[in-house]
Amino acid sequence: MVRLEQGRGPQPSTQVLASLARALRLDDDARDELFHLAGSPPPLPGRVDEHVRPSVQRLLDRLSDLPTMVLSARADILAWNAMASALLGDWSVVPRRQRNTTWQRFLGTPDPRRSRVAMSQEEHAETAAQSVASLRATAARYPDDPGVRDLVSELRRGSPAFDELWRTGGPGAWRMTRKTIEHPSLGPITLDCDSLHVLDCDQTVIVYSAEPGSPEAESLALLRVLGTQWMDGSELEVGRPVGS
Known part of the structure; x- marks a missing residue:
């Protein structure tokens, strides 16, 4: 400063x-x-808000026993807590441009150090269509946002599947769902996945949870102990609460 x-x-x-x-x-x-x-103009109105407000960060901190992430309207992963790192992998080691769930879905490559979502072909097709529809709705809300335009252009160039859905897909909305996470050390963990929309900043808080007393809840408890050690077997510091 x-x-x-x-x-x-x-x-x-x-x-x-x-x-x-x-x-x-x-x-x-x-x-x-x-x-x-710093000699730069602050974010302009009509642009996607990438600033995680202190009140949202406090919510992230209080949900320390559940994997939780904050996403922008573009689906950029802006912040995450230690449990999210333990479940999915530490996003701080991923290049900033690739910290986007839609980019990861269509252009990302499998990484044995990270978890993946297990889906049937039908589920994969449905969630892919929902992902593209959500980005299309964001592009309509933020027509002047250069980040949205760049992301759409890159996805259309790099992914024929995305390009097809962008041209032909219809509207869609994310719903509360259950996801099976294939964890490299613990195996499959099926969790409830809720999306909480923060209206004034158009961001989404994603929370993974399990019914108390269930085997999945026991897996989450074990994750709190393991932290991110499963990535390479060493004594690693658990992921930071806020993305760097």
């Missing part, structure tokens, strides 16, 4: 500034001041 105030050092990108604002848990006014200090 001192270097920013004194105008020393290279000018950070808007992505770095947004990450710094999240890490410092700044409110909207303080975030805008940070952008001004």
Whole structure:
């Protein structure tokens, strides 16, 4: 912050500034001041909000016993807690541009260090269509957002399946569902997956949970002990609450 105030050092990108604002848990006014200090204009109206507000971060912190993530309207993974890292893998080791659930679905490659969602062909087709429909709705809400345009262009160039759904798919909406996570160490874990929409910032809080006393709840309890050690078998620090 001192270097920013004194105008020393290279000018950070808007992505770095947004990450710094999240890490410092700044409110909207303080975030805008940070952008001004760095010589960059703050996020404009009509753009996808990538700033995780302190109140949403507090919610993430309080749900420390359940895997929880915060997604932007573009499906960018903005923040996650330690349990989300233990269940799915630490998103901080994934390049920032690839921290997007739609990008991962259509362009991502399997990584043995990360969990995957087990789905039948029918389930895969249904959720793929829902994912594209959700991004199409975001593009309609944010026609001037360059990040949305870039993401859609990259997906259409790189994935014939996405391009086909983008051209021919209809509307769709995500619903509460149960997901079976194929964990590299614990095997399949079937969990409830709820999406909580934060209206004023158009973000989604994704929470995985299990019925108390169930085998799945026992698996989650074990994950709290394992943390992210399963990634390479070493004594790793559990993933940080906020994406870097």
